[in-house]
Amino acid sequence: MMTKSNASLSEEDKHQLEILIDDSVSTITKENKFKIQSGYKNYFLPPFEEMMSFLNIKCDLSALYKHAEVSGISLPQISHGSLHQLHHQGVGKGVYKKLINTLISLPSFPTQSLIKDKDQWIDRSDSANSNALSWFGGIYQYNFFKTDKNLDQHELAFYQYLMTFIEQRCQQDIAYLEQRNNKIEDLMLPKVNPCFSNHTQIDNVHLVVLEEVLSEAFDINLLDEKKKIAIIEASLTCEYDFLFNCIACYEVGYMVTNNLLNIDSDNKKAVSTIYLMMDHYTQLKNDETCFHSFWKVIQLTLKDNGIDLSNRKLASFIQINQHTDSFNSLNDAQYNVLKKWFKQQDLPSNDKLRSFVDSFAESIGFGWTNHFLLMAKIALGFDTLLNQKSEQVKNSFGSDIDVTAIWKRVLGRYSEYYLYYFHQHFSGK
8 A cells, every 4th residue: 555645746646636626626515515524333343533532532633733733744724613613514615625735745645546546445435434434544644654764663563463453354344334235125134243253252142142132122121130231241342342452453563573472471371561451450359440450560560570669659750730848748749649540530631641651661761652651541541431331331221230340341351352363473473
């Protein structure tokens, strides 16, 4: 998947590009404004923005412009109001032209593929209404980054397994949606996406439960507790399948790139941070948040290597804007902040988390700070999801369900995903 910047196009390609833009502009009217559509609800291939939200990353155009301003990148002026309208009521031809000209000027934009129509999956994704369209953008950009000698290619290699997985799942989703759309009148089609049984590690028991639920009309209030629990667990298992695959692929990619995998270690199990964090966090007697469990694993790992890291020492890496009269007063303030983070009472902003992680990583001589930050974001993401799901379950099923117990059973299956890619790596050699 090679890309070219607009500047490197031939005169003929530039002419074809202008025709494409003019054709798209001609479809915009007062009644039919251009609008950036949100993704579709789809557990098998969730919307791109949903996954970014899990990592507390905003990916709308307003966030893109804000990031560009901070980074000193010059972009055509589009008002904040218009940027907001792009995701809501839509915009007219003028704003659309500014937007499209901005995109095609980016070196990583797949202009050549757009002109030559070399990638059939783009058109197929659009026709099938698949979330793959936005994911393909990330795949194109990643492949472009791999050609940039100014970027850290070693760190980019951490994501190779992940990109391969996402591309495969996009293609699987498109193929399924095309088949389903062609059989729209077939009442015998399964309610649960068959891709789950064909392309995932999900237990068939969960799929049967969901098929029963979707095939029958029932009153939730009339279900017994056992049935409610089965429905919730089956739903969460399918909903987080994509997320578990993504995290596992990334972790194995990180381990492979840094030569940390060993088929003979620990009964053929690889030691990885998220793997260990999930194992620790999902113990029923553990009442820590996932973020707290993440740092507990870090502390235990360092202890095995002769480094003692107390919570107070860990807290000393938090930057706070508070005037104190002594070191002890400062550390008390930092420690109180850390305790709130652990209890998810006052979560760190992205900038504060980055500063905290960078300072800590530097103190132990760990060079891959982006990797460390991503792991911390994953832990925080799971804590946020638990709060959201607990509220949803309470509203839909009542307050008598132990959501945390179900949650930990579902997250406890992460090890199966990790080991699947771990063994796949060695079997592919």
